[in-house]
Amino acid sequence: MDRDLVEAARKGDREAFAVLVHQVSDSLYTVAHRILRDPGLAEDALQNALVLAWRRLPHLREPDRFEAWFHRILVHACYDESQRARQWTANVRVLPVDGPTTPDGSAAIADRDQLERAFRRLPVDQRAVFVLHHYLGLPLVEIAQMLEIPPGTARSRLHYATRTLRSAFETEAESIAQEGRLA
Amino acid sequence: MTDDRSFERAARSWLEIGPTDAPERAIEAAFLEIDTTPQERDWHVPWRLPKMNPPARALVGVAAVVALLLGGVVLLPALTGPIGGPSGTPTASPSASPASRFSLKASFTSRLMGYSIKIADGWVAEPATIPWDTATDNDPPGVDSITMTGTDSSLGIASQPIPAGSTYEQFLGRFHQNTIAGVPAGCDGGDPSTWKPVQIGPETGVLQQLCNATIAFADVGGRIYRFAWGNETFNADQHITEAEFKDLLKTVTFAPSSGVVPLVLTGTFASPSYGYSIGIGDGWTTTPATKAWVGYTNIEPFVDDIKAPGTDSTISVGSQALPAGTTFDAWVAAYHAKTSGDVPAGCDGGDPSTWGTTPIGPETGHYALLCNAVDALVEVGGRVYVFTLGNATIGGTPHLSTPQFLQTLTTVTFDPAVAVPSIAP
Numbered sequence: 223m224d225r226d227l228v229e230a231a232r233k234g235d236r237e238a239f240a241v242l243v244h245q246v247s248d249s250l251y252t253v254a255h256r257i258l259r260d261p262g263l264a265e266d267a268l269q270n271a272l273v274l275a276w277r278r279l280p281h282l283r284e285p286d287r288f289e290a291w292f293h294r295i296l297v298h299a300c301y302d303e304s305q306r307a308r309q310w311t312a313n314v315r316v317l318p319v320d321g322p323t324t325p326d327g328s329a330a331i332a333d334r335d336q337l338e339r340a341f342r343r344l345p346v347d348q349r350a351v352f353v354l355h356h357y358l359g360l361p362l363v364e365i366a367q368m369l370e371i372p373p374g375t376a377r378s379r380l381h382y383a384t385r386t387l388r389s390a391f392e393t394e395a396e397s398i399a400q401e402g403r404l405a
Numbered sequence: 406m407t408d409d410r411s412f413e414r415a416a417r418s419w420l421e422i423g424p425t426d427a428p429e430r431a432i433e434a435a436f437l438e439i440d441t442t443p444q445e446r447d448w449h450v451p452w453r454l455p456k457m458n459p460p461a462r463a464l465v466g467v468a469a470v471v472a473l474l475l476g477g478v479v480l481l482p483a484l485t486g487p488i489g490g491p492s493g494t495p496t497a498s499p500s501a502s503p504a505s506r507f508s509l510k511a512s513f514t515s516r517l518m519g520y521s522i523k524i525a526d527g528w529v530a531e532p533a534t535i536p537w538d539t540a541t542d543n544d545p546p547g548v549d550s551i552t553m554t555g556t557d558s559s560l561g562i563a564s565q566p567i568p569a570g571s572t573y574e575q576f577l578g579r580f581h582q583n584t585i586a587g588v589p590a591g592c593d594g595g596d597p598s599t600w601k602p603v604q605i606g607p608e609t610g611v612l613q614q615l616c617n618a619t620i621a622f623a624d625v626g627g628r629i630y631r632f633a634w635g636n637e638t639f640n641a642d643q644h645i646t647e648a649e650f651k652d653l654l655k656t657v658t659f660a661p662s663s664g665v666v667p668l669v670l671t672g673t674f675a676s677p678s679y680g681y682s683i684g685i686g687d688g689w690t691t692t693p694a695t696k697a698w699v700g701y702t703n704i705e706p707f708v709d710d711i712k713a714p715g716t717d718s719t720i721s722v723g724s725q726a727l728p729a730g731t732t733f734d735a736w737v738a739a740y741h742a743k744t745s746g747d748v749p750a751g752c753d754g755g756d757p758s759t760w761g762t763t764p765i766g767p768e769t770g771h772y773a774l775l776c777n778a779v780d781a782l783v784e785v786g787g788r789v790y791v792f793t794l795g796n797a798t799i800g801g802t803p804h805l806s807t808p809q810f811l812q813t814l815t816t817v818t819f820d821p822a823v824a825v826p827s828i829a830p
Contacts, residue, residue, distance in 0.1 A: 234444055251427035256420055265431040270767060272435035273442060280444050306818045337419045357420040388412050
């Protein structure tokens, strides 16, 4: 990330900010989509995060950590979107199910469906840590730093998310194995 | 039993599925908003002390110790020079205030926060328009902002009743925890129990001393008052001094009974028809619209009605798609013309170009102060939303106040895509 661009954007240079956004927006959106599991909500989260980042940029202390700082804002925007989504009980969105990118077997599809259902039931703060760890590949210490939470909290969120998903994953695996035996 | 590796592999491969590019329309929409969005003022300016040579560093230490021994406090902003400039000259603030540069002859009386303070001619006061919420940070509209022309310093002043079931000390503790996130060690002001006393008007408050911001608190008549001093730049020569800040604090007079009481909005009403939700208080009643709103007459059955118990106030909310070829400004002008025809002179809110702005959820809306009502309008996703506070009587019965109405609007969320084109009877 170009430090000069960050400094310029901090001082109110919208063009510099646009260049920075161009560099990070794909990563921000894909993370939001993985956390929220809904393209509309992810879009809203991205949009809100961009505006909020612009407003708060003068508060950024360490320009070198711009990307991590931006991801933190994005994760918080996801929290807000998730909260709003819960308030819209009368207007539940139809959640699209992503199709497989490559042909594969029914067991893998069943795994994914089971993961999808279990993941949607997780609290959004657990989802965020799970996505940052398994999708972006960030170590827990870095996630804790990014989200400004104690490392122990990051660890426990990942633990609970993993436990829930793993349990769902195993239930599905056992059920498929059972069907195989009965067939 | 699946092993860890196979679970992680499945999880990673599942996470890989999905879009990889951000949609352009989201970015474009964000930049449309950014074009009219100012950046926030940085209240926490120089966390990084300028590089000092060893003798200067030693002097800082000595000055700090001397200041503490004298019963004063160390004003780190004054110790810091311009970033990247020459080494800072350590100058501890004396506890006795020197003559202020400012002639504090004018007075600012807060509309919402229950205090007055002396200010100098030429300083610019921007009054708060909604009650202070600690989450609102330091900027308007939730705080009074006083810009000290001729310096780069500003004050952000706010107050609120001590929350039910809480104490002043607990509030300070929570506020402290919120403000220190991410600040360097030694710059968090320490535990609130260690904060130094400071005179605020006739009261004794406490001073939270961060490395680059100073916040004074007082508990007066059941309200918590907060006076935050911040600076725009790294240049200490441009700041007011701590002594000048303390001189200002001494001019405060308190009137806690005139402070606004924020609403407690713990519930949510999600409109079944119009694609928005809004925070509501305990016991509030809601009546959704039963006919789709067209034209300009925003009364039931075309609007969602929300009533606050114990008041004669109703918040009515209507929404409709902007007619093809009509701009929001043109629609507002037509709405204003149609709805202000029979109101008394001086009660029509004036020309829409003179209306104030206020946050409506994540959007910025425009509002008109009518004599016994307030209209707030905003366009979201090609729809116009009109929120109206109306009171059944002029006096006597308690109303929701305008600041409370505007506070309620901050809780709004929008999703115009789910608004329905017609409402089934």
